[in-house]
Amino acid sequence: MPSDQELYAEILEFAYTVAEQASKLILDGAAARWKNADFATKKNAVDLVTETDQAVEDFIRKAISDKYPSHKFIGEESSEGKEKPVLTDDFTWIVDPIDGTMNFVHANPNVSCSIGVMHEKRPVVGVISQPFLNRIFSARDGNGAFMNRTVPLPLTGGIPQPLNSLSQCLIAAEWGSDRRMETIQVKLDSFKRLNGDPNKGVDGGVMVHALRTTGATTVNLIHVAAGELDVSWDAGCWAWDVAAAAVILKETGAFFAGGQELYERDAPIDEVVFGRRYVAIRAVAPTAEESSEQIQRRLATHLYSVVEEWTTPSMM
Structure with missing residues (x-):
């Protein structure tokens, strides 16, 4: 056997x-x-x-x-x-x-x-x-x-690179196929806070390096695994968008979690895969003060505090 x-x-x-x-x-x-x-x-x-x-x-x-x-x-x-x-x-x-x-x-x-x-x-x-x-x-x-x-992987010679704050991140986020005003407004507000300069009138602004939209959740996730993106944040997608990526991310040392509620109770991976909300953070080099996972969890906690989750009709 x-x-x-x-x-x-x-x-x-x-x-x-x-x-x-x-x-x-x-x-x-x-x-x-x-x-x-x-x-x-x-x-x-x-x-x-x-x-x-x-x-x-x-x-x-x-x-x-x-x-x-x-x-x-x-x-x-x-x-x-x-x-x-x-x-x-x-x-x-x-x-x-x-x-x-x-x-x-x-x-x-x-x-x-x-x-x-x-x-x-x-x-x-x-x-x-x-x-x-x-x-x-x-x-x-x-x-x-x-x-x-x-x-x-990651493509940086297999060696994770440093990452200290959300403001240093290149982040993937998608518009998706749900074009209802309430969904678009939630995304607009979240994108505004991620992109915005807090010193120039954007309340709660983080001023990340940039947002990227590829039009494909799996593409975003493998970019994170490869170290070509720092963070991917999405909702409304499905298990078939993330099941393969989940093991690829794990094997690179990346962080993969679900929505905020699943993250806060450290839900098992099957709940995350089928949970319809996803956050991935690339592998990160540790520092003298923090382990790689501690850095990733700190960034994830900050991200959850900045963005607003939404619910598509198929998630109801």
Whole structure:
């Protein structure tokens, strides 16, 4: 009987191969799109689903079913409009075939395919490909995280860099597909405080280095894992947006948490993954006064005090 670690290693190799094949489908779909595309509207005009999205999920699901027929599967497309999936201790694959659908529609390269595996309600394997950028990020529990198999994360030579305050951070945050005024207003107020100069009339302003919006939660999270972003803050996304990233982040030494309530009670990771609100902070070099985790938690606590959480209709 193979050990869990041996199983995780085998599953990672398989997931990596599937991600490579799925990436080719995405690239082929993008090329074909300009010749003949069939679009359907999902939720509203800013959230389009393409035939490629469904085709990629179908391919991944069949590949997993053929290889591991006893494993469970949770996918974005197959879960659309259904009740919240129930996570068990069984091996469960959690897949977003194309994150950044609007980017895909507009030929923006911030598109990813996310394949995560949870076992005993913990993320244990994660593979996230960026087909248009020829990058694949991968990790398994206890074995580090890498880009394109061999390059250690973070991309700063595998060495975490210092980070002392929120004002020094490059932060990712998304507008999302919920365009109701109440949601937009909450985000505007939060963005104002993050960006604003407290010495120039912005009450509670932090004046972070900058905010960035890529249009894809998984892209933001792997940028954090890679050390290309300091913080990612988001809400309204789903388990398939974060399941793969959760293990990649952990293996780099990054901090990953849910909304403020889950953070304050140190909720278990399965609640975080399915909690619909997420904060990630990159790996940080320790100082003489603080450990890496102490710095990350201090930054997270400050972030929670600055931003305001919102609730989308699907979270109610």
